Structure formats: C-alpha cells, structure tokens
Amino acid sequence: MRWLDAAAEQDIADGECLGVRVAGTPVALVRDGGKIHALHDLCTHGAARLSDGFVENGCIECPLHQGLFDLATGAPRSAPITEAVKTYPVRCIAGRIEIAL
Amino acid sequence: MSETFVIIGAGQSGAWVARTLRTEGFSGRIILIGAEAHEPYERPPLSKAVLKGEATVASTILLSQAEAETASIEYCLGVEVSEIDRTNRNIRCADGRHISYDKLFITTGSRVRYLPDIAPSARIHTLRSHDDAARLRQALHGHLLVLGGGWIGLEVAATARSLGVSVTLIEAAPRLCARSLPPVASAYLAQLHARNGVDLRLAQSVAALSAYQDSVIAELADGNIITAENALVAIGVVPASELAQACGLACEDGILVDETGQTSDPDIYAAGDVTRHPNAFTGTNIRLESWANAQNQAIIAARAALGIPAAYREVPWFWSDQYGVNIQVLGMPVAGSKFYRRGAPQTGMGTWLALHEDGRPAGAIAMNAPRDLRPLRPMFANHTAPDLATWEKSAPAFTPAALA
Numbered sequence: 001m002r003w004l005d006a007a008a009e010q011d012i013a014d015g016e017c018l019g020v021r022v023a024g025t026p027v028a029l030v031r032d033g034g035k036i037h038a039l040h041d042l043c044t045h046g047a048a049r050l051s052d053g054f055v056e057n058g059c060i061e062c063p064l065h066q067g068l069f070d071l072a073t074g075a076p077r078s079a080p081i082t083e084a085v086k087t088y089p090v091r092c093i094a095g096r097i098e099i100a101l
Numbered sequence: 102m103s104e105t106f107v108i109i110g111a112g113q114s115g116a117w118v119a120r121t122l123r124t125e126g127f128s129g130r131i132i133l134i135g136a137e138a139h140e141p142y143e144r145p146p147l148s149k150a151v152l153k154g155e156a157t158v159a160s161t162i163l164l165s166q167a168e169a170e171t172a173s174i175e176y177c178l179g180v181e182v183s184e185i186d187r188t189n190r191n192i193r194c195a196d197g198r199h200i201s202y203d204k205l206f207i208t209t210g211s212r213v214r215y216l217p218d219i220a221p222s223a224r225i226h227t228l229r230s231h232d233d234a235a236r237l238r239q240a241l242h243g244h245l246l247v248l249g250g251g252w253i254g255l256e257v258a259a260t261a262r263s264l265g266v267s268v269t270l271i272e273a274a275p276r277l278c279a280r281s282l283p284p285v286a287s288a289y290l291a292q293l294h295a296r297n298g299v300d301l302r303l304a305q306s307v308a309a310l311s312a313y314q315d316s317v318i319a320e321l322a323d324g325n326i327i328t329a330e331n332a333l334v335a336i337g338v339v340p341a342s343e344l345a346q347a348c349g350l351a352c353e354d355g356i357l358v359d360e361t362g363q364t365s366d367p368d369i370y371a372a373g374d375v376t377r378h379p380n381a382f383t384g385t386n387i388r389l390e391s392w393a394n395a396q397n398q399a400i401i402a403a404r405a406a407l408g409i410p411a412a413y414r415e416v417p418w419f420w421s422d423q424y425g426v427n428i429q430v431l432g433m434p435v436a437g438s439k440f441y442r443r444g445a446p447q448t449g450m451g452t453w454l455a456l457h458e459d460g461r462p463a464g465a466i467a468m469n470a471p472r473d474l475r476p477l478r479p480m481f482a483n484h485t486a487p488d489l490a491t492w493e494k495s496a497p498a499f500t501p502a503a504l505a
Contacts, residue, residue: 054475063471064420064427066393079117079396080143 003091003098006038010095017060019051025101027088030055030071037071038088038099045080104129106406107192107202109182109344111135113143113395114208114373116163121403123172131174132200134192138179139231140165145392147234148256149422153263154238158231185348187366204368204406207345207356208399211338211374211390216248219334222312226333228253241266243330246319248307250277252421254335255290258299259423268299269327271319275304283435283455286466289447290423297424338390340375353377355388360412362402370406372399381414382481383433391419416481420471427467431474432481434464443493444470454492462486 004022012018012031019041020027026041028051039060041051048064055061059068059077067081074087088099106122108115111133119133135141142161150156169176181195191201213227226237237257245261247254250272258268276287277294295301302321309320310332317332340355351357351365355377362370362378373395377388397415404411420429426449437455444451446466452473455463462481467473480487 052472054472061475063475066418079400082120 001089001100003093003100006097006099008095009036009092009097012036012097015055017051017053017055019049022099023101027099028053028060029090029097029099030060032058032071036090036092036097038090038097039069039071039074040086040088042085043067043081044076044083044085050085104203105201106131106204106206107200108133108206108208109185109192110206110208110210110341110373110375111137111141111176111178112208112210112373113141113163113392114210114399115206116141117396117399118206118208118370118372118403119169119174120164120172121400122407123174125404125407125409127407129203131172132177133169133174134177134180134182134194134200136179136181137230137232140169140176140178142231143392144229145420147231148228148253149260151231151234152238152241152257152260161231182344185344185369187348187369190368202368204370206399206402206406207342207364207369207371207375208373208395209341209344209375210395212341213334214337214339216307216310216334216336219310220312222317224312224317224331225310226331228257228333228335229338237331237333240331243267244269244328246317246327246329246332247271247335248310248319248332249335249337250274250301250303251280251335251337252278252419254333255294255423256421257333257335258294259297262297262299263424267329269302269329270294270299271302271305271307271321271327273304273306277301277303279435281430281433281435282466283437283440283453285440285447286434286453289449289468293424293426293449338374340377340388342375345371345375353386357386358402360401360414361405362398362413363405370402372402378413380417382416382484383436387417389417391417393418414482416478418474418478427469427471429467429471429474430464431467431477432462432464434466437463441489441493443473446470454486454489456486460486 006022018029028039028041030037043062046064052063053060068077074085141163146156183195184193213229244267247270261268277290306322311318319327342356345356346352356371358376358378362372374390377386380387398413401411401413418431434455438458439456441454446453446468449468452467452470454465
C-alpha cells in the first residue's frame with residue numbers, strides 16, 4: 001500500500017467535504033466528528049460529486065437525488081443507492097491527509 | 102402458508118416495492134408485472150442523457166433480471182393486466198393467466214395525454230417509455246415542433262438544441278411550467294431557452310396538426326403555419342388508474358390512498374404517479390408526477406403492507422436539467438405570495454424562497470444550487486421558514502459534474 005498526499009488537515013472543517021484529485025482519481029474527503037473519511041467522489045447512482053453533498057448521522061447525502069452512503073464503509077443507506085461507493089484508507093501525518101488508492 | 106404479494110406496474114414504484122419487501126424481510130412470493138418488455142428502469146434520463154445518446158438503456162435499469170433472481174422476485178414483463186377481482190383476490194392478465202394475491206400493489210404510473218383530434222403518426226411523438234425515447238432520438242434532426250412548455254417539453258427542447266436541431270415550442274399558457282412555478286422562475290426558463298435558440302410561442306394554441314410522409318404542419322390559433330420534420334406532444338400525463346376504477350377502488354383523478362399508501366381496499370396498496378395522497382406539507386390531497394414520489398411512496402407502501410409502522414410525509418421535490426442548469430423544486434413554490442432570493446437565480450445560480458402571506462414556507466426553487474435546498478427540507482417539514490436576514494446572503498456555488 002502506498003500513501004498519497006491528498007490535502008491539508010486544516011482544509012476541512014468538521015461536517016464538511018472537500019473534493020480533491022489524487023493520482024487522477026476524484027476523491028471526496030469528509031470530516032465527521034474528528035474522523036476523516038475518503039470516498040470515491042462519484043455517486044454510484046447518478047453522475048454527481050459526493051463532495052458537493054451533506055454530512056449527517058455518519059452518512060453522506062448525494063446532492064442530486066438525496067441518496068445516502070455510509071461514510072465509514074461506503075455502503076448504501078437509502079434509496080436510490082443500491083451499490084456501495086469505494087472507500088479508501090486514510091491517515092493524517094504532520095498536518096497532511098494521506099490516502100491509499 | 103407462504104403469502105403472495107403481486108405488484109402491477111414495473112417502473113420506479115413497482116421496483117422499489119419489490120426491493121423493499123425483500124430488504125424488510127418478506128419471505129413469500131413477489132410477482133412484479135410490467136406492461137413494457139423492459140426490466141424496470143428510471144425515466145428521468147429518457148428526456149436527457151438517453152435521448153442525447155450519452156447514456157445507454159442498460160445504465161438506467163433499476164432492478165435487473167439477475168438482481169431479481171437473486172432476490173427471488175418473479176418478473177412477468179410485457180404482460181398487461183386486464184382485471185382485478187377483489188372478491189377472490191386475484192388478477193387476470195391479458196394472456197389469460199390468473200394470479201392470486203394476498204396483498205396487491207398498483208404502481209401503474211401515468212400515461213401521456215394526447216391531443217384528441219390528432220391522428221397518431223410516426224412523425225408525432227410522445228415521451229414516456231424507453232421505446233418512445235428511442236423513436237424520438239431518431240427524429241432529432243432538422244426542425245422539431247414541441248407542443249407543451251412543461252418539464253418534458255423543455256427538457257426535450259434543450260436536448261434537441263444541444264444536438265443542433267431547430268426547435269419551436271408552443272405553450273397554451275402565457276408562461277412556462279405555469280402549474281409548478283411562479284412567474285419569476287418561468288421568466289428565467291423562457292430567457293434560458295430563448296438564449297439557446299428555441300423559438301418560443303407562449304399563449305398560443307394549435308388549431309390543427311397534420312402529419313405527412315416527411316413533415317408535420319401545425320396551424321396556430323393566430324393563423325401562423327409551422328412546418329417541421331417531427332412533433333412532440335408533451336401536454337402532461339393522466340393517472341393510469343383504469344384497473345383500480347374498474348374494480349371499484351375509490352378514485353378521484355388518481356387512486357385515493359392514505360399516508361401509508363393503502364387504498365379503500367385494505368389488501369390493496371398503491372404508490373407513485375397513480376395515487377392521490379394526503380400531503381403533510383400542503384395539507385391537501387395531491388397527485389405528484391415525480392421520481393422522488395414514485396420511489397419514496399413505494400418504500401412506505403411496502404413497509405406498511407408488512408405491518409411496519411410507516412407514513413409518507415415528504416415535502417414534494419423534483420429536479421430538471423436543461424442546458425447544464427440543474428433546477429430543483431422543493432414544496433409548492435407556485436402557491437407562494439412572497440418571494441426572496443439568495444444568490445442570483447434569475448441568472449441561473451441561486452435560489453428563490455416562496456412564503457405564504459402568513460410567513461409559512463410554500464416552496465423553493467434552486468438554479469444550480471441544490472446545496473441551498475438541503476437545509477430547507479427539514480424546516481419545510483416543520484412548516485418553518487429560515488431566518489431571512491441570514492438566508493439571503495449569497496450561496497455556495499455548485500458545479501454540476503455530468504448530470505443524469
């Protein structure tokens with residue numbers, strides 16, 4: 001596993017999302033209650049960026065059709081989502097957020 | 102003994118009833134009957150990505166044959182139902198088959214309204230199904246005449262323009278989407294379409310429409326004649342409630358259901374376009390023709406039929422995509438009497454908030470600003486409006502990826 005630099009820790013406030021590109025892959029970084037999650041930044045239902053979504057109750061809600069994904073596992077948590085979104089391992093080192101694709 | 106739940110209508114609602122019954126643990130038989138030969142699919146892309154040729158039919162499938170098999174959902178596709186026999190709790194299909202049910206779901210949706218005096222023709226189109234979209238796609242060349250300035254007419258006009266097709270759009274009302282939008286938002290849409298080259302004829306009706314081998318000719322009430330290669334009739338839909346009416350279920354421009362989706366027969370539920378249901382937000386019985394209603398009312402009906410406490414109380418919501426502008430409508434903004442603005446919705450980037458005279462929320466319309474609607478949803482559900490002083494400050498921008 002190779003860790004790749006994604007963003008600065010201070011770039012994301014609690015309850016917020018940030019869309020970044022890591023080695024060409026769109027990634028949504030989400031800070032929820034102090035923990036940072038990384039998900040593939042494309043809804044598995046419509047073609048929307050999850051980083052434009054909303055964080056609530058451990059889920060991210062797609063801004064287009066209101067589907068929910070579990071932040072920790074990427075699993076579907078409400079209609080219309082039926083397919084999980086990919087999640088990536090995250091670590092924070094010296095103020096930087098790193099992920100492994 | 103194992104129970105059998107039968108679903109008539111294999112669209113957004115029917116597929117979500119079937120899926121929900123299984124995820125909620127129902128172990129009996131589930132039979133999903135669809136008049137179309139296709140597996141259940143999502144309709145919103147039909148006027149947009151599918152029509153444009155950017156999305157395949159396969160990408161719109163909601164519940165594939167393979168998924169259905171895994172979930173033990175039995176498909177009867179390409180099968181029309183001809184009668185519901187409530188006394189004996191069975192249905193008769195057009196192919197002669199009889200199927201008994203313990204619970205029945207009617208999710209037949211709606212059908213397009215057609216102009217009464219116009220003979221069907223290969224050059225006069227409607228848009229409801231995949232097959233309609235495939236035919237219309239072949240017709241997107243030269244000049245397209247669109248009858249109806251509602252959401253489908255506008256989305257098809259936008260798609261046609263993006264493919265370089267000339268479009269003339271005729272609307273009988275003096276403004277676009279008059280049934281769902283207040284004048285200020287209709288004006289924005291008219292501007293958007295005019296800027297993209299659509300020839301808009303508002304407050305205009307068609308006196309006659311004739312189809313020939315290679316053209317259609319429309320005569321307008323003002324005497325103008327328009328010649329085009331093809332025409333699309335997009336003047337709304339009517340609930341497909343014939344089966345329900347014929348078997349004596351209470352209907353009133355749609356099947357009457359309660360907030361669990363139950364009809365006047367306790368063993369029969371209905372969901373989606375075909376229902377008229379109590380809406381907690383408007384306080385009235387309404388019929389909605391939206392993707393969200395089709396999906397979410399179906400999920401509630403499936404739970405209720407299994408005895409799980411459930412009530413459908415969502416604030417109405419739908420979206421449209423035209424020329425790269427994502428338009429979302431929450432509540433019933435057309436009912437509002439006072440309007441407030443955040444950002445610049447009149448130029449396609451911001452939101453209008455509509456309030457009733459007494460300050461209760463009527464609705465909101467977001468232009469490329471879906472993030473604006475999210476915080477309003479729980480407020481609207483409680484009949485509260487945001488604090489206007491803070492709400493009216495400018496909104497975060499939203500850049501659509503590729504829109505469905």
